Amino acid sequence: MSISTAGPSTPSRKRSRWQNSDDDNEEDQQLIINPVKRRTKPKPSKEPPSSSATVALPNIKIQGYPIHSIYVPPRTHHPPITPSRSVYCYERLNQIEEGTYGVVFRARDKQTGDIVALKKLKLDEEKNGFPITSLREINALMACRHDNVVGIREVVVGDTLTQVFIVMDFIEHDLKSLLTLMPSPFLQSEIKTLMLQLLSAIKHCHTNWILHRDLKTSNLLMNNRGTIKVADFGLARRYGDPIGVGGMTQLVVTLWYRAPEILLGAEKYSTAVDMWSVGCIFAELLLKEPLFQAKNEIELISMIFKLLGPPTNNSWPGYSSLPLAKTITLPSPHLHQFRQKFQYMTTAGIDLLMSLLTYDPDQRISAEEALDHPYFTESPLPKHPDLFGSFPSAAAGEKKRKVFDSPSAPTRAADYKLLTDFDM
Amino acid sequence: MAPTFYPLASVSQIEKTPSRADGIPEDLEEDLRAYGCKLIHEAGILLKQKQVAVATAQILFQRFWYVSSMKTFGIGDVGMGALYLASKLEECPLRTRDLINVYDLLQQRAAHFISLKVDSNNSEFKYAPMSYFGNTFYDIKDVIVVHEMQLLKRLGFNVQVVLPYGTLINYLRLLGLMAREDACTRAWGYLNDALQTPVYVIYQVPTIVCAAIYLSTRYYQIALPSHPPNRWWELFDADWEDLWSVCGYIMRLYRERSEEERLRVVGLISKKGVRSWLEIYANSSQQS
Numbered sequence: 192m193s194i195s196t197a198g199p200s201t202p203s204r205k206r207s208r209w210q211n212s213d214d215d216n217e218e219d220q221q222l223i224i225n226p227v228k229r230r231t232k233p234k235p236s237k238e239p240p241s242s243s244a245t246v247a248l249p250n251i252k253i254q255g256y257p258i259h260s261i262y263v264p265p266r267t268h269h270p271p272i273t274p275s276r277s278v279y280c281y282e283r284l285n286q287i288e289e290g291t292y293g294v295v296f297r298a299r300d301k302q303t304g305d306i307v308a309l310k311k312l313k314l315d316e317e318k319n320g321f322p323i324t325s326l327r328e329i330n331a332l333m334a335c336r337h338d339n340v341v342g343i344r345e346v347v348v349g350d351t352l353t354q355v356f357i358v359m360d361f362i363e364h365d366l367k368s369l370l371t372l373m374p375s376p377f378l379q380s381e382i383k384t385l386m387l388q389l390l391s392a393i394k395h396c397h398t399n400w401i402l403h404r405d406l407k408t409s410n411l412l413m414n415n416r417g418t419i420k421v422a423d424f425g426l427a428r429r430y431g432d433p434i435g436v437g438g439m440t441q442l443v444v445t446l447w448y449r450a451p452e453i454l455l456g457a458e459k460y461s462t463a464v465d466m467w468s469v470g471c472i473f474a475e476l477l478l479k480e481p482l483f484q485a486k487n488e489i490e491l492i493s494m495i496f497k498l499l500g501p502p503t504n505n506s507w508p509g510y511s512s513l514p515l516a517k518t519i520t521l522p523s524p525h526l527h528q529f530r531q532k533f534q535y536m537t538t539a540g541i542d543l544l545m546s547l548l549t550y551d552p553d554q555r556i557s558a559e560e561a562l563d564h565p566y567f568t569e570s571p572l573p574k575h576p577d578l579f580g581s582f583p584s585a586a587a588g589e590k591k592r593k594v595f596d597s598p599s600a601p602t603r604a605a606d607y608k609l610l611t612d613f614d615m
Numbered sequence: 616m617a618p619t620f621y622p623l624a625s626v627s628q629i630e631k632t633p634s635r636a637d638g639i640p641e642d643l644e645e646d647l648r649a650y651g652c653k654l655i656h657e658a659g660i661l662l663k664q665k666q667v668a669v670a671t672a673q674i675l676f677q678r679f680w681y682v683s684s685m686k687t688f689g690i691g692d693v694g695m696g697a698l699y700l701a702s703k704l705e706e707c708p709l710r711t712r713d714l715i716n717v718y719d720l721l722q723q724r725a726a727h728f729i730s731l732k733v734d735s736n737n738s739e740f741k742y743a744p745m746s747y748f749g750n751t752f753y754d755i756k757d758v759i760v761v762h763e764m765q766l767l768k769r770l771g772f773n774v775q776v777v778l779p780y781g782t783l784i785n786y787l788r789l790l791g792l793m794a795r796e797d798a799c800t801r802a803w804g805y806l807n808d809a810l811q812t813p814v815y816v817i818y819q820v821p822t823i824v825c826a827a828i829y830l831s832t833r834y835y836q837i838a839l840p841s842h843p844p845n846r847w848w849e850l851f852d853a854d855w856e857d858l859w860s861v862c863g864y865i866m867r868l869y870r871e872r873s874e875e876e877r878l879r880v881v882g883l884i885s886k887k888g889v890r891s892w893l894e895i896y897a898n899s900s901q902q903s
């Protein structure tokens with residue numbers, strides 16, 4: 192029956208697993224659905240209690256009914272179970288960076304020629320099997336597919352069980368090095384585009400119950416087409432509502448981007464910690480340098496107090512109940528200093544920044560609310576990503592074009608006098 | 616936004632599982648799958664692990680047998696690896712030491728069960744703790760870690776699992792069945808029992824949930840619109856034939872098993888057992 196036709200169609204699906212998961216055509220669905228049924232039919236031996244229904248079914252199907260709800264997509268939209276491929280499907284090009292978590296390589300897919308980033312996981316000294324952090328990272332990337340989240344293609348393995356590589360789309364830049372390299376800061380219109388992209392990625396993660404917990408400019412990648420991608424989910428994890436008993440670790444988020452509630456030892460933090468980091472990134476885009484460049488936690492807290500003014504019962508009702516609140520002496524109350532720090536921002540811009548950098552996690556703006564903020568609809572409007580300039584990629588090994596030197600004076604000019612003298 | 620879907624076995628994977636390709640009969644594979652899931656369940660209870668982790672482990676375990684053969688991997692080893700892995704996925708990691716102890720206990724229990732039947736000795740089961748200087752601990756630890764990795768590798772690291780409980784509650788509310796606590800509990804029970812079958816790797820969650828409600832309402836003789844054009848499961852995008860097939864899988868679990876069959880599965884907890892069984896089975900089928 193249809194099994195013979197389904198045979199050849201399956202391997203081709205297997206190969207295209209990462210590219211087109213949702214553009215199977217009707218024919219394909221038929222091929223896959225039918226044999227499953229055929230197989231199951233002969234099984235039940237007892238007479239179905241409402242056997243009349245079974246008879247009537249084919250008619251209804253021909254009329255194109257029932258129509259599937261969007262919550263129950265056709266079965267063919269589910270990927271098959273596919274074992275990991277070998278890392279030798281990729282050709283190694285160059286090393287991009289080495290972090291505490293592992294090495295990142297640039298590589299080429301031998302089949303398709305696509306350039307990808309291979310992140311090798313460090314598994315050598317694992318006492319407890321596969322590290323839960325790497326599991327979280329892979330799961331978060333798979334659960335949060337989005338235009339502004341770096342795309343995970345697959346996970347491949349080497350010869351031994353300790354060699355595991357995450358294959359991701361290769362993105363040319365990270366925002367951090369871009370900010371330090373580019374001659375002038377981003378324009379307001381560009382910042383708006385970047386912020387909208389960042390916020391929609393974060394909203395997507397949060398609606399999928401994933402906290403990123405390490406948002407910072409060096410974890411935001413940017414391609415040459417004006418699109419940023421959130422990367423490095425190495426500290427990400429699933430959260431629940433309410434947060435489960437036991438709470439979560441406070442050893443998260445790079446210091447400069449760490450929210451005050453984590454600094455003060457809160458065990459039950461949530462999406463708001465990511466939003467604080469977004470606020471820090473927003474400020475960094477405006478200032479072209481990190482907002483809070485503190486050396487340690489205490490210095491960071493005092494810098495936050497200085498910018499926001501010390502917390503009050505009004506601005507942060509839960510402050511006094513935080514574990515570490517008693518160990519800190521508040522400075523004398525003063526008003527926030529956002530206006531002094533960001534002199535050229537519009538009122539709406541300052542308002543968004545202050546909503547992100549709000550003490551009380553419950554009052555802090557959510558990603559969804561921030562996307563509707565008036566800042567994004569006032570002039571200048573967000574710039575279309577296509578209009579962004581492109582830059583040479585350090586990760587791809589491209590050299591920065593030599594800084595344009597003004598032409599030096601003709602060498603002979605210095606001798607001009609001599610020459611003329613001589614001539615004379 | 617492209618939604619992500621949990622993986623399901625493809626047709627060719629369902630048509631011929633690797634175990635069947637290795638000569639393991641279909642009914643034996645089904646029984647071994649169920650027995651492996653029971654081991655996971657037992658271990659989960661002994662470890663006081665959350666049901667979400669146990670259910671996730673059972674689904675990963677079921678998926679694994681669509682890409683690997685029971686001749687290559689033992690059901691006990693894969694089961695414990697799956698529980699270890701699922702506990703991390705559900706953010707309630709197990710202490711390796713605890714899982715090792717429990718696995719050792721379960722293996723001894725199985726061995727005792729066999730000796731009870733085969734040698735007809737009537738001694739009560741007594742757990743003999745592993746020796747302090749022995750290698751048992753490290754051996755089992757290696758086994759668990761290796762099988763966790765094998766699960767990840769062979770499932771392509773796609774270990775997303777969608778559990779059916781939330782969907783069940785939604786459907787029961789929609790059908791106005793919340794007042795019938797007995798029917799709800801029974802449907803919930805069917806969902807849990809279905810974890811011992813491969814249905815979670817063959818059908819989508821709504822179909823399985825409908826099957827559980829269907830079985831439960833039939834049991835309590837609760838009438839729901841079941842004739843065209845108003846058939847309640849169509850509201851939830853379940854096809855009758857799929858639903859009926861899931862019911863078949865679940866009901867087969869409750870089939871009365873002969874003493875011999877029960878003994879057979881317990882003896883095949885390891886791949887060694889499966890291999891020697893296959894040799895004998897192949898020999899005897901050649902003779903006949």
